Amino acid sequence: MDKVSIVKCADYADAYAAVKKSLDLIGGIEKYVKPGSRVVLKPNYVSRRKPEAAVTTHPAVLRAVIELAESAGGKATIAESPGGPYNAAYLKSVYSACGALEAAEGTDAVINYDTAFEEVPCPGGATVKKLPIIKPVLDADVIISLPKLKTHSMTSYSGAVKNLYGTVPGTYKAELHFRLDERKAFCSMLVDLCETVKPTLAVMDGVWGMEGDGPTNGERRDAGVIMAAANLHALDYIACKMIGYDLGDVDTISEAAARGLFDPSFVEVTGDDPASFGLGDFVKPQTDxxxxxxxxxxxxxxxxxxxxxxxxxxxxxxxxxxxxxxxxxxxxxxxxxxxxxxxxxxxxxxxxxxxxxxxxxxxxxxxxxxxxxxxxxxxx
Ligand code: SF4
Ligand code: SF4
CATH class of the missing domain: 3.30.70.20 (Alpha-Beta Plaits)
Known part of the structure; x- marks a missing residue:
């Protein structure tokens, strides 16, 4: 049974308590982070946007996860390959705009500017057999995906699995888009990527989500939710159900279910009632x-x-x-x-x-x- 926790959080001022509760509901941070673990935190920094734009993972959520990882003895590194070039100067501008610097201030968290990467095999990959992955992710003991609850014009929904696309360095992302120009193939590649990166867990920032033409040009939606799960597919499945998608609407989820990476009938929701958030009318992108x-x-x-x-x-x-x-x-x-x-x-x-x-x-x-x-x- 895959557990997905759901916790109400109407204000980022309460992010620490909500993130902690969401993790406690799935076994506590100590279950995933051991003393000395190298922990990579992968926020969703699709582009250089301020937290108020509701496009990127809010610094309050990132800060909460840093503090919790450190309390368990982990050494946190914040790492992202945003849309656009992958070089130190651009990374700095993205981290700065998105609030990563303030989130890390006063902690021991390191912000990654190393642009090294390696091409690694994708064992059992259905669509790709190898992928370039950024070095800090390959070196980590624990990988925590920190997605934003958003719609997405190409993939319908941008969640925990899609967020891992930012572990592929800069221009390689454009290459993959070009090669896999059909949505189903692209989403199948995202599932291959998830199987290759093998994230430990995900904590989703849905306090301010985005509906409509996400992931950057939609409207902010005050969804008021923090979610967590060790199985990213299960988390995405529940988040999508909450915002009014069916299983077949989101190809990353239907593909993961078809491959047996999670079973929709063996997902246990813990914490607050998903229906109590009233998100079923989430506006979908104007795509097809x-x-x-x-x-x-x-x-x-x-x-x-x-x-x-x-x-x-x-x-x-x-x-x-x-x-x-x-x-x-x-x-x-x-x-x-x-x-x-x-x-x-x-x-x-x-x-x-x-x-x-x-x-x-x-x-x-x-x-x-x-x-x-x-x-x-x-x-x-
Ligand atoms: S459409 Fe946007 S990205 Fe393109 S040139 Fe105009 S402002 Fe720049
Ligand atoms: S291929 Fe089309 S949709 Fe994609 S970036 Fe170019 S113009 Fe935009």
Whole structure:
């Protein structure tokens, strides 16, 4: 039986007590962190955002986990490979904006600036046979994923397993997006990654979550929850149920269940009642999963229809400042800067939504073709 703990936490001022309770409910921090353990804390720092934006793991949650890991005798390292380049200068700017420096202040936690990585085999990998992983993660005895409760334009939901994508160094992430441009294959790779990294547990920051066009351009949702589990798939399954997804809506979860990495009927929820949070109406991203649910066609025809109806990125010229970040991060190089503004080559675009994820000004919107909007309206 996989245990998932759920604890109410309406205010980050109460984060320590809530995180501690969430861990106590699954056996206590000492069950996972032993004296002398090298503990890597992997926050969700998808991009350089302030904690108030509700995009990244809040420093209060990170601080609570550092203190608890240290109380058990662990040596904590905060490590992230954010979206964008993987170099010390960029890492520093991300850690600083996201509040990692203040979270570590006065503790013995180390912030990782070492950009070394190694390519390692993925034993039993269904989609990839090897992956590059950042060094601190490979050297750790204990890995704690610290995701944010958010929706995600490409994968529907961004949780404990998706958060591990930040253990793959910088530009390799773009390469994987390019190679695995279909959502199912990409999510299968995320499951391979989870099996390779073998995280010890996850503590989810859902005090401020994000709904709509996550992981960076949605709306803050005060979900008021902290969750923890040793089985990341089980945690994601329960979190998704809470925010109104079915098992089949999120490919990382259905893939993990199909591979027997968790059994939905053998998950025990402990702590507060999931229904008491009232999160079932969480707004979903404007991408295509809803549509796929109502369209049932033979596979070939389905592929064609999906292509015709797929949502796509579009630039909001009023918000765009011409920084070029979207062009730099675009895996197939579908964006070129023309007269200081991005121009998207539709034929090259693989709809990974990295541009939307990493635009610092929220200037990349998701656009639905008219037929898509029509179908959603009338076929729901
Ligand atoms: S990242 Fe955003 S602001 Fe920068 S050029 Fe692209 S759309 Fe414009
Ligand atoms: S334009 Fe945006 S959505 Fe399309 S491939 Fe590039 S980054 Fe991905």
């Amino acid at each position: 999963f809803n549509l796929l649910k109502v369209v049932s066609l033979p596979p070939r025809l389905n592929k064609l229809v999906v292509k015709m109806l797929a949502s796509r990125p579009a630039i909001d010229a009023g918000k765009c400042v011409g920084c070029g970040e979207c062009a730099r991060c675009c895996p197939p190089k579908a964006i070129s800067m023309e007269s200081g503004k991005p121009d998207i080559d539709r034929k090259k675009c693989i709809k990974c939504f990295c541009c939307q994820e990493l635009c610092p000004k929220g200037a990349v919107k998701i656009k639905r073709p008219p037929l898509n909007r029509f179908m959603l309206k009338f076929l729901k």
